[in-house]
Amino acid sequence: MSTALRATILIPLAALGCLAALIMVHRPTMAGQAGLGFWTLVGVLWLLAGIGLSALSHLRARSPAARRAVGLSVPILFGAFLFFLWEVIVVGAGVPSVLMPAPSAIAGRFxxxxxxxxxxxxxxxxxxxxxxxxxxxxxxxxxxxxxxxxxxxxxxxxxxxxxxxxxxxxxxxxxxxxxxxxxxxxxxxxxxxxxxxxxxxxxxxxxxxxxxxxxxxxxxxxxxxxxxxxxxxxxxxxxxxxxxxxxxxxxxxxxxxxxxxxxxxxxxxxxxxxxxxxxxxxxxxxxxxxxxxxxxxxxxxxxxxxxxxxxxxxxxxxx
Amino acid sequence: MLKRVTSEFGEKGDGPAHAASDHRLVAGHAGTSVVDIRGLSLTYEAADGPVYALSDVDLQIDEGEFVSFIGPSGCGKTTLLRVIADLEQPNAGHIHVNGVSPSEARLRRDYGFVFQTPALYPWRSIRKNVELPLEIFGLSKAERRERSDKQLDLVNLKGFENKFPWQLSGGMQQRASIARALSFDPKLLLMDEPFGALDEIVRDHLNEQLLQLWRKTGKTVLFVTHSIPEAVFLSTKIVVMSPRPGRIIDIIDAGVLGRERRLEVRETPEFLKIAHRVREGLRSGHSYDD
Known part of the structure; x- marks a missing residue:
């Protein structure tokens, strides 16, 4: 699979998966008591996002505008994924907010x-x-x-x-x-x-x-x-x-x-x-x-x- | 005492007649030379004892000449040029440039200096670089523009006015630096190995262009080089120097090659004869010793 194809397939896939995981983890039945299945999903998403971002960062776009867009999107997507991990781990594992509040809680307070x-x-x-x-x-x-x-x-x-x-x-x-x-x-x-x-x-x-x-x-x-x-x-x-x-x-x-x-x-x-x-x-x-x-x-x-x-x-x- | 000083000042400002006779006196002393150097020495203290950069140098240069200084590194050719330009101070001897001291000549803006590197300011466009001395001398914008146009045309850089130095090749940068040196119409053009960093093909081309420029402007050019063909090709007079202590070995007249020269002149017997004499001079000054 070419790097361009890998990036264009894996990144939207990972994004959709992350969205699903976010919705799941905020359900009252899941928050604080996520099971092994959920953590496996997070692990798979991690892998997908890693491969996809690595492909994106190796992409050699032809036009300067596209190169710029790629150059900007890598750190943004990377940062967004880190926030996603922070959110699902804190909410999923039920970390007390005194130790570490979830990004959503911080944004809400903000x-x-x-x-x-x-x-x-x-x-x-x-x-x-x-x-x-x-x-x-x-x-x-x-x-x-x-x-x-x-x-x-x-x-x-x-x-x-x-x-x-x-x-x-x-x-x-x-x-x-x-x-x-x-x-x-x-x-x-x-x-x-x-x-x-x-x-x-x-x-x-x-x-x-x-x-x-x-x-x-x-x-x-x-x-x-x-x-x-x-x-x-x-x-x-x-x-x-x-x-x-x-x-x-x-x-x-x-x-x-x-x-x-x-x-x-x-x-x-x-x-x-x-x-x-x-x-x-x-x-x-x-x-x-x-x-x-x-x-x-x-x-x-x-x-x-x-x-x-x-x-x-x-x-x-x-x- | 005070009275005498005032009366001296009064005499100096007496009028044109007096000034003219003053000038004749100086001219008589210095001959017709643009540069007149007698018994010049320059020593400086290094960690392992004194270095005799220049020792008892005598040299006269006439107006409109193209004079090359050649010799191995450490022979003082660059130092001599820098003394003439008032960038170094000699310990002993006399030096006059157009009848005044180098310092006065510099303050009068007699010198256009071209360095080993183009030394263009990267934040200024080529035009603004050429206009830099004119800005410092306080010329009007219109006049600056007119002069920079003329000089850039002379060095074949028309169309590159708004480029920045780092967007141009090394040869073009050095041409811009020559245009800058000529922009304020200095009496002397001093060049310190200006083409040393360029490849031979570009160098040959620039040598031809420099000769044309010299014929068009009629400037007195002092040119430091370590290339024998370059020195012989360009000069009307070649000053051969040798190190330890830095001194003049031979002064060779190359006027026989004429003022109109093309690169082919290098294959003529006259050219080779002069080149041979330069080499002999360098040998007698132990420049080829280990």
């Missing part, structure tokens, strides 16, 4: 708590993360430029920055709460501390990345410091700067959530996670985790898209 999640999102992501991210990245970038211009600062600041970056969030967060109060300002301060150094180090490295002949060229044009910076060194540094922006996008979210464990008004993703754990409402904790994952990936993806457009000339994006 939809039911939208107003709360929205408030938490605004408090943590929009206020703490975004403002801290912008301040941290911007100041890291500006200090890198200053350190580049004034060599003694480079020698003095880089080790200091290194030291600051080695401070654990758990340690700084309570101090920042003491300094800047319970509201989002203290969380933004934690985010600034966390994002500043990656941006500083990456920008300094990027500014040093221009080649000798490219610099000599600017020298032979009698171009000054700022002209060389704008026309040569900053464009060369762009991939490094985007690297820092991407690293910082995830660091910022972690920093803000963790900082909320140390005192916060009664709103925010970190606050919600800590009190819902205490109340054993694990489905709400998972809903917040899902929100953080969605927000974090979207943030990262947005920056990656901008990066692609801004550094289209870089060897990793050339077409």
């Amino acid at each position: 939809m039911a708590s939208l107003p709360t999640l929205r408030e938490d999102f605004i408090q943590t992501f929009v206020k703490s993360v975004l403002s801290g991210y912008v301040m941290g990245c911007l100041s890291g970038f500006l200090v890198a430029i200053i350190a580049d211009r004034i060599p003694f600062l480079r020698r003095g600041l880089l080790p200091l920055g290194n030291f600051v970056s080695a401070l654990p969030v758990i340690g700084i967060a309570p101090i920042m709460v003491m300094w800047f109060g319970f509201d989002w300002h203290s969380k933004a301060a934690v985010v600034v501390v966390m994002t500043f150094f990656p941006m500083l180090v990456n920008t300094v490295a990027g500014l040093a990345a221009a080649g000798r002949q490219e610099r000599d060229l600017m020298h032979s044009y009698a171009a000054g410091y700022w002209t060389t910076l704008v026309k040569l060194r900053l464009p060369v540094a762009l991939p490094f700067i985007f690297n820092a922006l991407k690293i910082n996008s995830t660091l910022a979210l972690i920093g803000a959530i963790v900082a909320e464990f140390f005192g916060t008004p009664i709103v925010g993703m970190g606050f919600r996670i800590s009190i819902e754990v205490a109340r054993m409402a694990l489905d709400m904790v998972w809903a917040e985790i899902a929100l953080a994952a969605i927000a974090g990936s979207a943030f990262y993806g947005l920056i990656a898209l901008i990066e692609r457009a801004a550094t289209f000339w870089h060897p990793s994006y050339r077409t």
Whole structure:
């Protein structure tokens, strides 16, 4: 059987089987007491989906659009199958929801708590993360430029920055709460501390990345410091700067959530996670985790898209 | 003291008559040479003692000449070119370019430099790369466009203006880099093994094109190479150099081959005679020793 045929037959077959298994497992007679027959079905579906996805990923589509569609569908189908396994195992084996709620339960809780999640999102992501991210990245970038211009600062600041970056969030967060109060300002301060150094180090490295002949060229044009910076060194540094922006996008979210464990008004993703754990409402904790994952990936993806457009000339994006 | 300094400044800014006589004085000192080098030395400290990159170099280059520098690696040919371009500083000796120091000549934008690699900026299109020096010098958009059109036409890159450097072959990239060097009409074109990374067929083709370009523009060209046929084919004057210490062994006049040259000139007795003399020079400088 050709790979194309295998993919086109097995994947719909597996999808239908999964749907049937989902309907079956949610019947009151089956939930929590699934028998050997059901688990055999799940095993067979696993096998079918595995072979089908492997065939799909080996498919060599002719048109670029089809290649793109195949490239996108493999991770989506794979992820969907993992969620299916999670659902049937948790529901079928009757795992207590305190240990591990089913994806359907988390989704239900998510939809039911939208107003709360929205408030938490605004408090943590929009206020703490975004403002801290912008301040941290911007100041890291500006200090890198200053350190580049004034060599003694480079020698003095880089080790200091290194030291600051080695401070654990758990340690700084309570101090920042003491300094800047319970509201989002203290969380933004934690985010600034966390994002500043990656941006500083990456920008300094990027500014040093221009080649000798490219610099000599600017020298032979009698171009000054700022002209060389704008026309040569900053464009060369762009991939490094985007690297820092991407690293910082995830660091910022972690920093803000963790900082909320140390005192916060009664709103925010970190606050919600800590009190819902205490109340054993694990489905709400998972809903917040899902929100953080969605927000974090979207943030990262947005920056990656901008990066692609801004550094289209870089060897990793050339077409 | 202060008064004397002011009066000196006053004299300098006295007027055109004075400036002209000043210029004649400098010209008289330097002869008619575009590049005038006397007793030039450059030593730098390496981990295992001093390296004599250039030792007591004398050289005069006239306007409109095509001068090649040839020798084994470490003979200082690239260093010499970089000293002329004010990219390296000599320890001793005198060097004048058009009657001024290399640093002043650089600030006056006398140099168009072509490196071993094209050194085009990948985020700029070919046109924007050629216009880079013009942008830095503050030319208007219309003038930049006019000049880049002209230069890209000269190096046969018409139709590739909006491509990016990485979409072009190595030979085309190096041609774009030559167009960039010529775009601001510099007095001197300095080329440091520009075709070293290209295959021989592309190289031959570019050599012919470079000669045409030189005839059309009448620029003074300083060309570093390690290929004897390339040096003889292109040059009106060949400077043979040797290492340890870097010095000039022989200066050969190749004007006998004329200005109009085709690749076939390489089979003529005159060409072979000059090539032989280059090889003899290299041998006497121990360039062929183990």
